[in-house]
Amino acid sequence: MPHRPYIVGNWKMNGTRAMLPEARAIDRAAGRYPAVQVALAPPFTLIQAMAGEAQAIGIGGQDCHVALKGAHTGDISPAMLDDSGASFAILGHSERRADHGETSELVKAKAEAALGCGLGVIVCVGETLAQRDAGEAEAVVKAQVRASMPAAELAGEIAPGRISVAYEPVWAIGTGRVAAVADVVAMHRAIRATLTELYGEVGRGVRILYGGSVNADNARDLLAAEGVGGALVGGASLTAESFLAIVSAAGIAAEA
Numbered sequence: 275m276p277h278r279p280y281i282v283g284n285w286k287m288n289g290t291r292a293m294l295p296e297a298r299a300i301d302r303a304a305g306r307y308p309a310v311q312v313a314l315a316p317p318f319t320l321i322q323a324m325a326g327e328a329q330a331i332g333i334g335g336q337d338c339h340v341a342l343k344g345a346h347t348g349d350i351s352p353a354m355l356d357d358s359g360a361s362f363a364i365l366g367h368s369e370r371r372a373d374h375g376e377t378s379e380l381v382k383a384k385a386e387a388a389l390g391c392g393l394g395v396i397v398c399v400g401e402t403l404a405q406r407d408a409g410e411a412e413a414v415v416k417a418q419v420r421a422s423m424p425a426a427e428l429a430g431e432i433a434p435g436r437i438s439v440a441y442e443p444v445w446a447i448g449t450g451r452v453a454a455v456a457d458v459v460a461m462h463r464a465i466r467a468t469l470t471e472l473y474g475e476v477g478r479g480v481r482i483l484y485g486g487s488v489n490a491d492n493a494r495d496l497l498a499a500e501g502v503g504g505a506l507v508g509g510a511s512l513t514a515e516s517f518l519a520i521v522s523a524a525g526i527a528a529e530a
């Protein structure tokens with residue numbers, strides 16, 4: 275594995291200031307797992323408060339606009355994310371692709387804008403259940419990777435550690451239905467092959483995370499699987515107890 279496992283909690287549209295103690299507890303405990311890179315992506319409204327306090331974890335956004343500023347009501351630019359203390363952005367999550375009609379081309383533009391502001395990016399890809407049942411999962415995900423990832427010139431110029439892909443089968447998100455380890459391994463291989471097509475050697479350093487119903491019970495097997503560089507965790511990242519159990523599993527997998 276080219277990097278420490280990367281465990282990222284995506285709070286989605288959850289969290290008010292009442293949840294800051296959970297973030298503090300995660301931050302304090304994360305220092306006990308130096309072999310694991312830990313991050314949280316809260317709603318925009320909590321980024322500044324969490325980033326101002328965090329010592330051991332990274333704080334990121336869940337989206338950004340392609341422009342640095344301008345007449346885009348309700349949007350947040352990558353420069354604003356950076357200014358608020360965020361160090362990365364999750365981009366192209368399937369919920370944004372579905373709820374906001376985001377295309378892979380738009381996700382690519384957002385990723386390039388975010389990298390240009392010094393942020394790391396986690397680009398999300400994943401097939402629907404209908405696509406998997408039709409035997410199209412690999413082709414769909416490869417096409418998403420090809421179209422959503424930042425241009426090779428840009429990726430080659432920056433530290434590969436700043437670019438991650440999250441493979442999140444849509445049918446596994448928030449459903450409790452986790453993908454089989456063998457299917458995750460096969461898809462991560464396909465994604466790695468696509469990344470090396472796109473980026474050459476640089477593509478080998480891009481982390482590939484798995485996301486979709488990761489919890490304390492399944493994390494160890496998933497994180498020990500070949501090619502799995504970490505996890506993007508939704509529901510189980512909302513309490514320190516459940517998220518830290520996953521961080522601990524990542525620590526065990528990293529040392530195995």
Ligand SMILES: O=C[C@H](O)COP(=O)(O)O
Pocket residue numbers: 284367442446447448449450485486487488506507508509510
């Ligand atoms: O970004 C996180 C993923 O969508 C996974 O969410 P989940 O862990 O609640 O299934």
